[in-house]
Amino acid sequence: MNKNGTRILTVDDEVSILKLLSVALTGHGYSVDEASTGEEGIKKIALGKYDLIILDLGLPDISGLEVLKKIREWSDIPIIILSVRDQDDDKILALDSGADDYLTKPFSMGELLARIRTSLRHATKEIDEPVIKLNDLVIDLAHRIITVDNVEIKMSPIEYNIMKYLAQFAGRVLTHKQILNAVWGPYCENDTQYLRVYIGQIRRKIEKEPSNPKHIITEPGVGYRLL
């Protein structure tokens, strides 16, 4: 991936965080701009051209959620939100409102970089890849075959659909609501228990250690992520 020239806008009221992000991301080849309030952030996005936004939920003037919704009115730019522990509900709302991924403070830089990469990858995709390879797990969307270590795994239609949806956004977090919507339709958005049962079943099929999954990762309280 060509990192040169990838422009990231960081929006956070904490000076220390902005500095940290600036130093770290610049060090990894990104070019970084900063904004310390929501208004400033929105203005900068409107005027400038960015490839990714790192947005803090707890902004002083308008909430990060508001900023997100405003941006989403006219842009699909990937947005990663930063939140603290008690903002769980806001976090889910942000993801359901169009944020690509999230990180909870204090976060590790490694994770942030991984999520930046994933989000950028999904954003710049022109065509959907037909085959998604994740170590031992291979999902062939064209042929509707899922294999682990080259052994085909039989899946029920619903299980396959879940896998397909997760795979299309591989590496990115998907909320319960998003998955339920995609697989079962808009009227089942709140029936998380069904999702849990199916995820459990899928894990037993594809994970080496279903109790310690490496592919389908639970994001507590939020949703799932396929790695």
Place this chain on the structure above:
Amino acid sequence: MVFLSTNQFNQKVIKSARDLADSIPTDMVAVYIDTAKSILLKEENMNQLVKNSLLAEKLSSETITVSCINVTKEFIRLSDRHNISHIVIGRPIRPTSVDFMYNSLANFVLQEMNGISVHIFSEEKAVSNPPAIKAVPNKKWALTLPKNVQFSSFIPYFWGLSMVLMMSVFLEPFKEMIGTLNIALLYLIPVLICAVSWGISSSLLAAVAGLILFDLIFISPFLSLAFPGTNYIITFIIYMIIGLITGVLSTELKKQVSESQNRATKVATLYSLSQDIAAVAEMDVILSSITQKISNSLECQALIMLPSINNKLKIEASSSNELILNKEDIAAAQWVFENGLEAGKKSNNKNNINLILLPLKTGQGIHGVLVIKNNLIVKEFNYEQLSLLEAFTGLTSMAINRANLTKQAGKLKNLAESEKLRTALLNSLSHDLKTPLASIIGAVTTLIEGQEIFSTIARNDLLQSIHQGALRMNRFIGNLLETARLESGMLQLKKEWCDIEDIIGVAVSGLDNIFKDNTLTINIAPDLPMISADFILIEQVLVNLLDNAQKYSEPGTEILIWANEDAGFLLIEIENQGQYNENIDLKKIFDKFYRLKTPLQVSGTGLGLSICKGLVEAHSGKIWAERKNRDIIRICFTLPLAEKNFA
């Protein structure tokens, strides 16, 4: 040993006994032998007895009241028990006709008991007897009918006469067969029946009627009152004596029975009251129980006043809601409270005590006032009732004292607990925050100072230690916050359907890097139902338990997790092996800031398990620890399963 009695001379006797005891020197014991005939005593004698008892109490080391029927047997028992070496008996001036009866005990002692000296103090004739006190026999036969014996008037006489008549009519045809002597004897039967059932007067009537009818019917000339002959006169005199003796005996017996019953009732009342008081700790329950009991047993109204603000008395309990006190009475009660003395108020007529105010005091001071209101119509309390009242007062005082002390102790305990917690918290904060911070600042400043000196590896090490330190602080602060949330009651569960395997997976992956020295084995039963729980909080429980298990594990040992269904609950168990002390209180480990002493270097706050307990119990589950053997400890917790499940 000095014997108490009901006359005034007894006071001198007691004093003399004290002098004797001092001269020997030895202890003095005062005894009142209550032969259940005390009900025969007049009021003034009772009062004198009370006065004597009070004096005796002041002067002797022990005052005993024993109730019995056999005086001599009781005396033997007492003298053995208390190692009596001297007896003091008083001998007041009495009419000589009855004097002989009183020497019985002294004689008995002189004859039977060896090794005990008897001192008899006689009253000199020169000393004038206070006219109010009569020498009333308190041991043997009463020659006058007890005044408080009441019989319903005419029925016994009616029965007596009719029995005699019936007998006469019945026996008349058989007089030849049975013989006059036997008939005479048969007339004894109604006399005895009357004596036993109704007492002396009706038996006397039966005797006389029998005589007359016998004379009329069985002695010639028949149907005329002729002189029956001296032998029959003697017979009838004997009848009368027998009737008299039986009547007296039976009256006596009845009295004693009723007295015993009264005593038993008194004891039972006291016992039940003291049981009530002993069992209950709440003041208001105790007080209302007491006022009710007093009201019931003494047939009066009772209320208890305790001090409130400014030490002013306030009514705390009352046996009836209609009992009101006027200002005067309340002022009197206040006086009683402040001075610790009894007070009574007599009503306008007849010297009946209207209101009695008793201070409730123990060794710890005066706790309140007991107010007794007697009905005007009912007589003043008698001796039995007064002693019962005294017992009640004593019990009440003790109960109030105890309730007060219990409350105080509770407060002190709470204070001590919160002090302990605060100290532990401060100590913990200080140590557990400063330590990782120290390593962070140390490592960072090292790096800043020596940019060029350190190799990549060395720099990496320092950076790792900064990372670890920060993580530790993060965990610790998280624990503190969680504890604060639990304590404040602000914890809100976001319940949703969760798969326990999922939660375990998340917890384990979060702690991945710490299990490098141990093997983690996860056993989850298949097809476990979902639980309705807060995912993140249960994840926290597992994280804390796993972290704990790892901290206390011997390197190279196994850490095991089980998840099973058990009787409507989900049971999760985490087991680890480590070097544990002999005695660990498996309940205490869930206390805040509790840390085990083990040889392993364990860091942490001691809050982890207490948070687990708080979170599990917030889900209506239970958490406990089991010791499998010396080295293996298993911590288990349950979560309730919902009715629906979606397997």
